[in-house]
Amino acid sequence: MVNHSALIQNLISKETAQVQLSAAQLVESSLRRGEGKLTETGALRAETGKYTGRSPKDRFIVEDEVSRDKIDWGEVNQPISQEIFDNLYEKVVTHLDKKDEVFIFNGYAGADENTRLNLRVVNEYSWHNMFARTMFIRPESKEEALDIDPQFTIVSAPTFKADPDVDGTKSEAFIIVSFEKGIILIGGTEYAGEMKKSIFSIMNYLLPEKGVMSMHCSANVGENKDVSLFFGLSGTGKTTLSADPQRELIGDDEHGWNEDGVFNIEGGCYAKTINLSAEKEPEIFHAIRFGSVLENVVLDETGKPDYDDGELTENTRAAYPLDHIDNARIPSIAGHPNTIIFLTADAFGVLPPISKLTKSQAMYHFLSGFTSKLAGTERGITSPQPVFSTCFGSPFLPLHATTYANMLGDLIDEHEVNVYLVNTGWSGGEYGVGKRMDLTHTRSMVRRAISGELALNPFEEDSTFGLSIPVSVPGVPSEILDPRNTWESTDAYDEKAQSLKESFIENFKKFGESSEKIAKDGGFSL
Numbered sequence: 001m002v003n004h005s006a007l008i009q010n011l012i013s014k015e016t017a018q019v020q021l022s023a024a025q026l027v028e029s030s031l032r033r034g035e036g037k038l039t040e041t042g043a044l045r046a047e048t049g050k051y052t053g054r055s056p057k058d059r060f061i062v063e064d065e066v067s068r069d070k071i072d073w074g075e076v077n078q079p080i081s082q083e084i085f086d087n088l089y090e091k092v093v094t095h096l097d098k099k100d101e102v103f104i105f106n107g108y109a110g111a112d113e114n115t116r117l118n119l120r121v122v123n124e125y126s127w128h129n130m131f132a133r134t135m136f137i138r139p140e141s142k143e144e145a146l147d148i149d150p151q152f153t154i155v156s157a158p159t160f161k162a163d164p165d166v167d168g169t170k171s172e173a174f175i176i177v178s179f180e181k182g183i184i185l186i187g188g189t190e191y192a193g194e195m196k197k198s199i200f201s202i203m204n205y206l207l208p209e210k211g212v213m214s215m216h217c218s219a220n221v222g223e224n225k226d227v228s229l230f231f232g233l234s235g236t237g238k239t240t241l242s243a244d245p246q247r248e249l250i251g252d253d254e255h256g257w258n259e260d261g262v263f264n265i266e267g268g269c270y271a272k273t274i275n276l277s278a279e280k281e282p283e284i285f286h287a288i289r290f291g292s293v294l295e296n297v298v299l300d301e302t303g304k305p306d307y308d309d310g311e312l313t314e315n316t317r318a319a320y321p322l323d324h325i326d327n328a329r330i331p332s333i334a335g336h337p338n339t340i341i342f343l344t345a346d347a348f349g350v351l352p353p354i355s356k357l358t359k360s361q362a363m364y365h366f367l368s369g370f371t372s373k374l375a376g377t378e379r380g381i382t383s384p385q386p387v388f389s390t391c392f393g394s395p396f397l398p399l400h401a402t403t404y405a406n407m408l409g410d411l412i413d414e415h416e417v418n419v420y421l422v423n424t425g426w427s428g429g430e431y432g433v434g435k436r437m438d439l440t441h442t443r444s445m446v447r448r449a450i451s452g453e454l455a456l457n458p459f460e461e462d463s464t465f466g467l468s469i470p471v472s473v474p475g476v477p478s479e480i481l482d483p484r485n486t487w488e489s490t491d492a493y494d495e496k497a498q499s500l501k502e503s504f505i506e507n508f509k510k511f512g513e514s515s516e517k518i519a520k521d522g523g524f525s526l
């Protein structure tokens with residue numbers, strides 16, 4: 001029998017354990033250890049080698065008494081045995097035990113104190129611990145931190161490479177969650193995003209059990225206390241569109257929604273930085289300074305980041321604490337949403353840049369989760385790959401999609417939320433022919449949707465999907481609002497749109513007969 005907590009306890013009580021270091025201490029040790037470089041604005045920059053995005057094929061959940069009947073097992077939640085987990089766990093702890101130093105951070109996930117998760121992160125790398133410190137919710141003092149009794153512990157050993165034949169993994173990398181032991185074991189990959197998304201997956205398991213909706217979305221709040229949520233898979237614009245100087249930022253990626261309203265799960269943001277510019281995304285650009293961590297961004301010899309250089313990956317990243325955004329709301333808690341936006345990066349270029357959804361359409365599109373996987377966000381993805389990612393976050397959902405969809409449906413009803421579908425993907429033709437939607441246009445459309453102005457203006461129904469397209473939006477050329485007008489050939493558009501509609505119908509079959517009504521009401525039955 002492996003005594004999991006004794007092994008960890010042993011590791012963290014060693015003299016070599018660096019516990020709850022400050023940002024300055026972590027930056028210093030990262031530089032001293034040769035793990036990273038300092039940029040001209042004082043951010044810590046590291047490279048992650050082979051793994052520069054999440055590696056979903058290497059992610060497993062231990063199948064045990066606790067998880068067996070609850071998890072929606074399959075390609076996303078792959079089962080692994082207790083025995084394989086225990087064996088790897090012992091090896092990883094032994095590996096860490098031999099190191100000169102390990103780095104430990106105690107903190108929280110969830111700004112709502114009633115449902116927050118106490119967590120601990122044990123890192124082989126100092127810069128990973130800096131990432132954890134940046135992204136999770138930091139205790140106010142070291143005393144508070146040391147008092148935390150963690151419900152979940154991340155143990156991360158990037159230089160430990162598994163041998164699939166011996167260890168029972170799929171590759172040298174592994175991300176294994178044990179709900180019973182409260183452990184997330186990460187090895188073989190240096191991509192820091194695995195840590196935050198693992199904790200998100202845990203919250204997607206724990207919160208619904210407490211009757212709280214958990215969501216892969218960003219959130220902000222306006223002067224009138226009007227709250228907006230932006231759901232979307234990686235790279236669709238959650239972080240970019242939620243950073244708005246006219247609104248307070250609640251969070252950029254992971255939220256809960258309880259009987260009082262919404263709350264952030266994290267204490268930091270994790271932005272994509274490819275082609276980042278001060279002109280187009282000033283809030284994010286200026287958030288990258290001391291206290292932030294850059295991943296795989298190319299620097300020149302003076303330490304100046306070249307955000308246009310995607311040589312290491314398209315998925316270059318910046319992690320920064322929420323308070324690096326001027327108008328961040330901390331603690332990150334607000335009321336009930338007025339507006340929900342589903343972000344889709346449609347690589348076919350056939351969905352309108354913005355359309356208003358009825359309640360039935362909202363349920364249908366939430367369950368469908370049509371979008372694209374964007375380059376670099378997952379291992380092996382080099383160009384946009386259309387995908388149905390249920391609830392706009394299937395890689396992070398341990399429970400069956402209908403659990404989340406039913407909760408959202410009830411909340412939308414109860415709080416009379418306006419829901420829009422926004423295509424931040426392609427326009428004027430599919431990927432390769434058309435162009436990515438203009439960000440300033442997307443921002444204008446989103447602003448009018450949030451202000452409530454859009455809902456008051458006339459809409460026209462599109463002929464394929466039954467979506468309500470606004471006839472005009474100030475600041476946006478009217479001809480782009482109906483994507484059919486932006487294609488050189490309307491026949492080609494109709495053909496592509498029809499084929500996407502058929503994919504929607506085909507995909508929805510996986511939800512079974514009980515969801516037929518949702519498809520019919522959403523306008524997608526044959």
Ligand SMILES: Nc1ncnc2c1ncn2[C@@H]1O[C@H](COP(=O)(O)OP(=O)(O)O)[C@@H](O)[C@H]1O
Pocket residue numbers: 232233234235236237238239240241252270271272273274424425436437438439440442
């Ligand atoms: N029309 C658009 N809307 C939103 N983002 C866009 C658009 N066009 C290009 N982008 C770029 O796409 C990326 C969106 O990434 P991000 O906001 O980090 O997504 P997420 O937070 O959902 O993973 C950013 O690099 C942004 O500059």
Ligand SMILES: C=C(OP(=O)(O)O)C(=O)O
Pocket residue numbers: 053054193194197232233234235238239253270377
């Ligand atoms: C960190 C990630 O999330 P996002 O791109 O949605 O911010 C990720 O998908 O690895």
Ligand SMILES: [Mn+2]
Pocket residue numbers: 235238239252253270271272
């Ligand atoms: Mn993001």
